[in-house]
Amino acid sequence: MQNINWYPGHMAKTRRQLEEDLKLIDVVVEIVDARAPSACRNPDFEQLFKNKRRVIFLNKSDLASPPCTHEWMRFYAKQGISAVEYVSIGGQSKKLAITEIERAGEDILEKYKSRGISKTLRAMVVGIPNVGKSTFTNRIAGTSKAQVGDRPGVTRSKQWVKISPYLELMDTPGMLWARMDDLRSAHHLAYIGSIRDDILDVEELAADLLAELMALCPDALIRRYSKLSQEMSPAELLYGVCASRGFVLSKGVYDTERAARIVLDEFRAGKIARVTFEQPTDENEMAVQYEGKDI
Ligand SMILES: Nc1nc2c(ncn2[C@@H]2O[C@H](COP(=O)(O)OP(=O)(O)OP(=O)(O)O)[C@@H](O)[C@H]2O)c(=O)[nH]1
Ligand SMILES: [Mg+2]
Structure with missing residues (x-):
């Protein structure tokens, strides 16, 4: 199998930056493209985010096959993983997304509340390039602050966006893993x-x-x-x-x-058909398992 040379130099820097920023955040919001949920999962994320609360957004579901998206949703539910079917362009509810992110960090907020501290929840939006992280962030914030574009590698540095007095999102550059041989x-x-x-x-x-x-x-x-x-x-x-x-x-x-x-x-451009290239399998099940421990 050919080893594909696909890891741009700036990604090692992105990874170091993400690792460093982890201490600032409470929740990881992982954006995947609903047409290829399996190929989109960065294997490095499991280790990197193993102690963080997480929620997955199956974004661009307007371009994916609806029955397949439902199958993926069932698959995540079966494993107790929070996942949301989403479309970041157009009219889908930003309230729904905010509620899901807040739900993922609920126990953290409760813990602070019990100590009499009112805390802003901080969430990091992560994913591989071009899956719609910046569009999602803009959609939730109701702004166009984060730069977007239909090619990989548009966002080059992290950016905080305030959603409400209680929630802030950090948009991050897309991150791939070092070795791809599939x-x-x-x-x-x-x-x-x-x-x-x-x-x-x-x-x-x-x-x-x-x-x-x-x-x-x-x-x-x-x-x-x-x-x-x-x-x-x-x-x-x-x-x-x-x-x-x-x-x-x-x-x-x-x-x-x-x-x-x-x-x-x-x-x-979505001109041919709505399709999903991958089905959930037992193999994926191993790959998406994670523990949400620790506050
Ligand atoms: N059809 C459709 N297009 C979307 C959706 N979300 C984002 N896009 C498009 O996908 C492209 C990439 O969006 P970005 O938000 O720049 O993606 P990103 O993940 O921030 O990309 P990088 O910063 O390069 O890692 C843009 O052309 C968006 O308009 C969606 O839900 N549906
Ligand atoms: Mg971006």
């Missing part, structure tokens, strides 16, 4: 824009995305690119997109690079 997970992260396309071969990436979409939502895919059919190989699917859109460089030569970029762009 190509399928890496592809999922690239499809959702959490790692840069140029780390991988863009044509291979788009061809594999087409194959995964053909398995998950063939009708929607064929509606979008009419010359595709279910028996095509990944490479043939990419040629099929060229044929559907007339991407021809010269007679008989397809512009597969253009087709690859179009497929990735259209998928990310």
